Amino acid sequence: MREQYRTTELSAADLAPEPISQFTRWFKETVANPAIHEPNAMIVSTATPDGRPSSRTVLLKHYDRAGFVFFTNYDSRKGAELAANPYVSLLFPWHPLARQVIVTGRAERIGRDETVAYFRSRPHGSQLGAWASPQSSVIASRAELLARYGELAARYPGDTQVPVPPEWGGIRVVPDAVEFWQGHENRLHDRLRYVREGGPDGAGGSAGETWRVERLAP
Template sequence: MRKQYRSQLVVEESLAEEPMGQFARWFRDAADANVFEPNAMVVATATPEGRPSSRTVLLKQFDDRGFVFFTNYDSRKGRELAANPFVSLLFPWHPIARQVIVTGTASRIGRDETAAYFRSRPHGSQLGAWASEQSTVIASREELDRRYAELEARYPEGEQVPVPPQWGGIRVVPDAVEFWQGHENRLHDRLRYVLEAGTWRVERLCP
């Protein structure tokens, strides 16, 4: 199975001066093209011994400080990031033949910032953050549903749900961001921003 990509070439002169500005442009393009969940990204982590794992999560914020997602800190990714903060993100925008690949360092955001986001979540999602002990083994689906039902009775709609102490935000501060645009004959454009001595430079990679 192989598809020929047909798209406009990406030249260095067209890029923003720094990667977050370029990411904002491409993210807007993906949203305008109705890419399903353009904020969905694959987060890859590894243990200190180098054993990798990956999963899809949703990007919730991005700005000049980096990329933010939320998780249970006791989950597999939370534990791996606590032990080894190096992380990779991949945004797979297949319908427009684009990808963005980020490498960087992860750290927890402040509790005030976490609480502000938690309050913006739907009531059911707030309860779900308590009901699921993410990445742990559970006996059955019924057990998970029972936990949720107990929380729903304890915190009915309109009742403030406290922020779980083990749940919060992770900010990924990038040190390299690659913008990949597919082209015919596998001659794709790969433009990568690399941070050196506090300054971003752009390099072109062979496809």
């Protein structure tokens, strides 16, 4: 199985000065494409301290110059691996556009106030689900999970505020490199990667932060 990509060339001159602005350009185009079901779906890859990797699909919930944010149970496999080894990779697989974005960097937990604000914005059922599921743990059956959810639904009916689980919260991936991949025919793809040369971009950005762009062979 093979497909010839016929797309527009991506050159360094086309890129925004820094990667978040370029990501915003592509993300807007992705959101507008009806062929892409969940444009904010990304593959999060983590690893244990001895290098054993694991990957799963997670939804991006926020991004800005400080990084890319998703939410999880900190006791889950990815949460435990990130606590022990903060290096992480994100992959946005936008196949209908023959595009990918790959982010590599370090993970850090976001502030509790930010986590609470996001949790309050979630549907009531999703809030209950965060309590019901001991994410990544072995359970006996789906019936056990549904029974746990039923108990929580009875304890916190729809008009009741659900407390935020203490082990649940946000992860921000602070990028040190962001690659933009555009597919082309004959496997002559464009791969342009921003590499951070300044310090980590904290709240509001770092005045001394600079990015260089390099082209990678496909």
